[in-house]
Amino acid sequence: MKIGMGADHGGFEMKEQLARLLAKEGHEVVDFGNRTYDNNDDYPDFALPLARAVASGEVQRGILVCGSGVGASVAANKVSGARAALCHDDFSARQGVEDDDLNILCFGGRTMGIAVAWDCTKSFLGARFSGADRHRRRLSKVLEFEASQTAASHNSK
Numbered sequence: 001m002k003i004g005m006g007a008d009h010g011g012f013e014m015k016e017q018l019a020r021l022l023a024k025e026g027h028e029v030v031d032f033g034n035r036t037y038d039n040n041d042d043y044p045d046f047a048l049p050l051a052r053a054v055a056s057g058e059v060q061r062g063i064l065v066c067g068s069g070v071g072a073s074v075a076a077n078k079v080s081g082a083r084a085a086l087c088h089d090d091f092s093a094r095q096g097v098e099d100d101d102l103n104i105l106c107f108g109g110r111t112m113g114i115a116v117a118w119d120c121t122k123s124f125l126g127a128r129f130s131g132a133d134r135h136r137r138r139l140s141k142v143l144e145f146e147a148s149q150t151a152a153s154h155n156s157k
Contacts, residue, residue: 001125004059006032006046009039011065011072011109014117018063021118027125030059047075047084054103055081062104063121069108076104080150083142088112090123097127099135 003022007015012034019029032050034041043066054062062084064072069086076084084104087093088111096102105124107117129135 001061002028002030002059003125004030004032004050004053004062005064006034006050006062006072007065007109008034008041008043008046008067008072009037010043010067011069011107012037014065014107014109014114015063017114018065018117018121022121043071044075047072048079051076051079051082051084051104055079060103061125063107063124064104065107065109065117067108067110069106069111073104073106076106080146087120087124088116090119093120094123094127097124098130099132099138101129101135101139 005015005019019031022029030053032053033046047064050062050064053059062076064076064084066072073084073086076082082104083100083102084106085092085096085102086106086108087096093105102124105120107120
């Protein structure tokens with residue numbers, strides 16, 4: 001699978017470790033940065049390009065890491081077509097894909113260890129959207145709202 005990854009200084013070390021594990025499993029990793037540790041970098045600089053790449057299909061899924069995982073998920077969810085969530089357990093990582101068509105997994109590099117992050121990553125990548133009627137109905141409501149917001153912002157310009 002082609003997976004985009006991004007992290008600021010708070011998640012840099014975890015991103016690097018996960019990238020090595022993913023490559024070892026045969027995944028193609030696309031690094032959206034930061035590529036060096038920089039204590040003054042900002043998570044939107046990595047989260048937004050990665051989210052655009054996931055939404056456009058340039059990469060199949062994304063993984064973002066910042067200090068808590070919250071900022072990265074907030075930023076990524078500003079991109080139409082991105083569905084990012086902060087997960088701390090493999091049930092949420094799997095269920096987020098199966099029920100909600102999650103396409104970006106977020107972690108806190110300062111709030112969890114690499115072993116838990118790796119378990120969540122494997123669950124996230126192994127899961128597929130179920131397509132169950134109730135899940136399609138719910139996702140459709142989210143996508144309709146997202147489209148109305150996108151249209152409203154274009155009409156106001």
